Amino acid sequence: MDFRLSPEQVLYRDGVRAVCARFPETYWQRVDAERRYPDEFVRALTDGGWLSVLIPTQYGGAGLRIVEACIILEAINASGGNAAACHAQIYTMGALVRYGSEAQKRRYLPEIAAGRLRLQSMAVTEPEAGSDTSRITTYARKDSQGYVVNGQKVFTSRVQHSDLMLLLARTSRVEEVARKTDGMSLFLVDLREAGSSIDMRPIETMINHETNALFITDLHLPPDALVGTEGAGFAQLLEGLNAERILIASQSVGDARWFVDRCVAYAGERVVFGRPIGANQGVQFPIARVYMHARAAGLLRWEAASLFDAGEACGAEANMAKLLASEAAWEAAEVAMTTFGGSGMAVEVGIERKFREARLYLVAPVTNNLVTAYVAEHVLGLPRSYGTGGRT
Numbered sequence: 534m535d536f537r538l539s540p541e542q543v544l545y546r547d548g549v550r551a552v553c554a555r556f557p558e559t560y561w562q563r564v565d566a567e568r569r570y571p572d573e574f575v576r577a578l579t580d581g582g583w584l585s586v587l588i589p590t591q592y593g594g595a596g597l598r599i600v601e602a603c604i605i606l607e608a609i610n611a612s613g614g615n616a617a618a619c620h621a622q623i624y625t626m627g628a629l630v631r632y633g634s635e636a637q638k639r640r641y642l643p644e645i646a647a648g649r650l651r652l653q654s655m656a657v658t659e660p661e662a663g664s665d666t667s668r669i670t671t672y673a674r675k676d677s678q679g680y681v682v683n684g685q686k687v688f689t690s691r692v693q694h695s696d697l698m699l700l701l702a703r704t705s706r707v708e709e710v711a712r713k714t715d716g717m718s719l720f721l722v723d724l725r726e727a728g729s730s731i732d733m734r735p736i737e738t739m740i741n742h743e744t745n746a747l748f749i750t751d752l753h754l755p756p757d758a759l760v761g762t763e764g765a766g767f768a769q770l771l772e773g774l775n776a777e778r779i780l781i782a783s784q785s786v787g788d789a790r791w792f793v794d795r796c797v798a799y800a801g802e803r804v805v806f807g808r809p810i811g812a813n814q815g816v817q818f819p820i821a822r823v824y825m826h827a828r829a830a831g832l833l834r835w836e837a838a839s840l841f842d843a844g845e846a847c848g849a850e851a852n853m854a855k856l857l858a859s860e861a862a863w864e865a866a867e868v869a870m871t872t873f874g875g876s877g878m879a880v881e882v883g884i885e886r887k888f889r890e891a892r893l894y895l896v897a898p899v900t901n902n903l904v905t906a907y908v909a910e911h912v913l914g915l916p917r918s919y920g921t922g923g924r925t
């Protein structure tokens with residue numbers, strides 16, 4: 534076991550750091566205050582080829598592994614940036630790479646790799662189904678021209694900044710299938726052709742995260758919009774969700790590292806009662822403890838990423854890494870608020886922005902309760918506490 538980065542991986546990390554250095558804290562505060570998509574940042578990452586790392590070389594990508602994608606996303610968040618603006622571009626691709634037809638791959642992947650097309654959006658969650666994905670009701674009816682989709686999605690992020698969207702819809706109703714998770718299919722929707730059949734209504738959230746409710750009415754899709762096998766969309770999606778969890782864990786590890794770095798710097802310079810506050814165990818111990826928690830979460834994330842890259846089962850490790858990393862980031866956010874005292878609340882200091890952003894990953898893309906239920910049942914063999922069709 535060698536946990537050191539290879540010389541190439543160090544170059545990737547440093548390359549991303551160099552891009553991030555052009556987007557300082559003031560940039561992130563400005564886009565946060567303006568509730569604006571960080572377009573310049575996403576463009577800079579795209580131009581540098583950092584968002585197409587998982588696209589195979591024959592389609593114009595870098596052909597790298599999930600391990601390298603982790604390095605990239607961790608570096609972004611550890612620099613104070615927010616990879617949420619574009620992380621989906623990296624992992625949504627997985628479904629297309631693994632299950633797309635040769636024609637779909639040739640048509641889309643080189644364009645995505647070149648930065649001319651964005652595949653940043655994935656519509657799974659529905660208002661009535663929530664974490665129980667098997668209960669989605671958005672329905673794709675087959676007709677002579679392909680499919681006609683009707684339904685509703687919620688919290689579909691970055692639609693306004695994406696040309697393509699991966700959509701999970703039922704092609705058989707839940708009552709018609711043997712297992713609740715059967716009968717769902719994945720579609721690649723060209724948003725530029727959707728016109729008024731997708732009504733997008735932005736949802737204002739506590740973070741600058743462009744997300745929407747979608748009302749889909751008679752959306753016509755050609756037969757070749759189907760990705761992979763009709764009816765097997767849930768299983769196909771789950772594989773991609775493992776990648777998503779490993780990458781989100783990396784962002785959270787990056788967030789935790791950023792908080793710790795800020796805490797260490799501030800605790801060393803802020804003098805109260807005649808000495809740096811960091812000289813007090815009440816201040817330094819929580820910082821040291823969360824540093825250790827983040828390191829441990831980072832190691833489990835590497836284990837999950839190595840299994841994923843080896844093509845082995847990694848559901849347990851991906852889920853556990855996501856839970857531990859998101860908890861470490863949230864703990865670090867709390868520690869930073871304490872360390873900074875009143876200044877933690879001041880917008881110009883930046884802690885409160887990251888504090889809000891770090892909170893998301895306790896909930897999305899899968900809640901930590903659902904992760905815990907999965908580990909209890911599937912790893913430890915305890916009785917099932919939730920229905921089939923959850924996102925784990």
Ligand SMILES: Cc1cc2nc3c(=O)[nH]c(=O)nc-3n(C[C@H](O)[C@H](O)[C@H](O)COP(=O)(O)OP(=O)(O)OC[C@H]3O[C@@H](n4cnc5c(N)ncnc54)[C@H](O)[C@@H]3O)c2cc1C
Pocket residue numbers: 654655656657658662663664665687688689690691738742744893896897898899900901902903906918919920
């Ligand atoms: C900013 C943001 C961006 C998002 N982006 C996307 C996106 O791009 N695409 C997309 O498809 N989705 C997206 N989501 C949705 C996200 O994945 C869901 O919010 C998440 O999976 C939880 O689903 P829910 O909100 O419906 O919660 P619910 O399923 O309603 O759960 C509510 C609470 O009850 C708990 N709970 C439910 N059942 C159980 C049980 N059996 N045992 C214990 N606890 C339980 C949950 O853990 C949770 O705490 C986004 C969400 C947010 C907030």
